[in-house]
Amino acid sequence: MLMLLPTDREKLAPPDPRIARAAAGDRAAAQALLTELLPRVRNLVRYLTRFDNDVDDITQLVLVQLVRSFGSYRGEGTLEAWTDRITVRVALGHVRKRRSREQQTRDAAPELRAISGSSEQPDDYSQRREAVRWLDQLPAEQREAVVLHHVVGLSAPELAETLGIAFETARSRLRLGMGKLREQLEHLAPKEKP
Amino acid sequence: MTQPELERDPELLARLPLDRHAGPAHRLLKDRAGAMIERALDAGLQAVPATSRGVRWQAVASAAALLLVLTGSAFAALAPWLRAPQQTAALEARPVPAKKHVQSPAPARVEPGEPLSAAPEPRAVERARAVSSEPDDLLQAANRLRAQGRFAAAADVYKVVYEQHPGSTSAYVAEIARASLELEHLAEPRHARLLFSRALHEQPRGALDIEARQGLALALRDLGDAAAEARMLSELIAAHPDSPAAKRAQARVAELAKKPGSPQP
Numbered sequence: 001m002l003m004l005l006p007t008d009r010e011k012l013a014p015p016d017p018r019i020a021r022a023a024a025g026d027r028a029a030a031q032a033l034l035t036e037l038l039p040r041v042r043n044l045v046r047y048l049t050r051f052d053n054d055v056d057d058i059t060q061l062v063l064v065q066l067v068r069s070f071g072s073y074r075g076e077g078t079l080e081a082w083t084d085r086i087t088v089r090v091a092l093g094h095v096r097k098r099r100s101r102e103q104q105t106r107d108a109a110p111e112l113r114a115i116s117g118s119s120e121q122p123d124d125y126s127q128r129r130e131a132v133r134w135l136d137q138l139p140a141e142q143r144e145a146v147v148l149h150h151v152v153g154l155s156a157p158e159l160a161e162t163l164g165i166a167f168e169t170a171r172s173r174l175r176l177g178m179g180k181l182r183e184q185l186e187h188l189a190p191k192e193k194p
Numbered sequence: 195m196t197q198p199e200l201e202r203d204p205e206l207l208a209r210l211p212l213d214r215h216a217g218p219a220h221r222l223l224k225d226r227a228g229a230m231i232e233r234a235l236d237a238g239l240q241a242v243p244a245t246s247r248g249v250r251w252q253a254v255a256s257a258a259a260l261l262l263v264l265t266g267s268a269f270a271a272l273a274p275w276l277r278a279p280q281q282t283a284a285l286e287a288r289p290v291p292a293k294k295h296v297q298s299p300a301p302a303r304v305e306p307g308e309p310l311s312a313a314p315e316p317r318a319v320e321r322a323r324a325v326s327s328e329p330d331d332l333l334q335a336a337n338r339l340r341a342q343g344r345f346a347a348a349a350d351v352y353k354v355v356y357e358q359h360p361g362s363t364s365a366y367v368a369e370i371a372r373a374s375l376e377l378e379h380l381a382e383p384r385h386a387r388l389l390f391s392r393a394l395h396e397q398p399r400g401a402l403d404i405e406a407r408q409g410l411a412l413a414l415r416d417l418g419d420a421a422a423e424a425r426m427l428s429e430l431i432a433a434h435p436d437s438p439a440a441k442r443a444q445a446r447v448a449e450l451a452k453k454p455g456s457p458q459p
Contacts, residue, residue, distance in 0.1 A: 045219065063234030181206060
């Protein structure tokens with residue numbers, strides 16, 4: 001079972017009163033919170049999984065877990081950080097279950113390529129979509145390490161704890177993943193500059 | 195030896211932001227986002243007894259077991275909780291559909307001694323057995339374990355209920371509660387599929403058959419068997435066409451039909 005620890009970077013903040021209401025079963029409060037959190041959850045899920053098709057399936061599981069877990073929110077960090085931890089736990093569990101099957105049946109991310117090739121002008125959205133393609137090229141273990149450290153902001157011990165691996169292993173995965181990403185950044189850099 | 199802290203890469207961080215803006219997840223239509231949230235609320239709020247209303251799915255089994263404990267009477271408690279009065283009447287008045295569920299996998303495939311969790315807690319089972327062998331007491335013990343997040347131990351106690359009181363309503367409820375745990379918390383969709391199938395095989399028109407069919411469909415979804423998932427959802431729709439579960443099942447069947455290469459139900 002993955003366990004993410006609260007970290008120092010999570011600053012104390014007054015708890016949103018809607019959380020207590022949602023924990024007590026207030027549907028409107030829970031709905032409002034989920035509406036706010038949904039985009040972030042989906043983005044983090046996409047960082048953690050290689051395929052667009054899986055994003056909404058996993059997000060659905062995360063949302064259910066959030067609704068069931070509002071009562072466990074202690075206000076010891078931001079709601080976003082708490083949500084990230086749940087998202088990571090659910091998404092990694094799901095991804096690992098499906099990994100072997102996906103590797104056998106899929107070899108690309110066709111939806112992503114279709115969207116990135118649209119006629120839209122480059123904007124934040126398309127740049128983010130392009131950036132996640134770099135992650136898609138990484139082996140899953142390296143990808144998880146990079147995302148948890150650089151995107152979610154887990155510290156090194158948290159990273160090792162979350163992935164259930166030794167610190168040195170976590171660092172090695174991170175180093176390898178970062179090396180490959182930097183290679184891609186360097187490769188793309190000349191194209192991006194006028 | 196102290197563990198050195200890793201440095202975060204600011205350039206990479208800037209390229210992989212995590213916020214509420216669009217991307218990297220693909221854009222989502224507003225109505226679809228709303229539907230996702232509604233489904234989550236339907237499933238998630240089921241676990242809050244004070245606000246439980248009507249038929250909801252996923253957490254139904256565990257909450258049903260909790261209610262059983264509170265009331266001490268299985269069906270008397272199940273019926274009003276699981277289905278709103280109007281809906282219960284409608285279901286009872288409706289003729290039994292000609293189409294029944296498909297042949298379920300053989301229940302014997304779940305071995306009595308087979309460990310169904312990564313971290314079994316035999317002490318919890320022993321404690322529960324030591325306190326009482328009454329099914330309601332065991333269900334209560336299982337519910338407490340579940341509330342504490344000790345899902346593997348809770349599943350083990352549910353299993354005890356099933357094994358010690360075969361054929362009883364408590365065993366039926368415990369079986370579905372255990373299947374729900376296997377599916378939702380123990381990442382064991384294969385076991386969940388077998389348990390849901392066994393419950394459906396034993397009581398095809400049981401009080402929790404909607405939940406069993408939904409759970410089985412979810413397990414099949416986790417197992418990547420889209421064709422079987424679609425079949426199970428179609429059976430659910432046929433068996434309970436007026437239920438909220440049928441509407442959700444129809445939506446999911448439509449989603450499956452849109453996926454490239456997905457077989458038609």
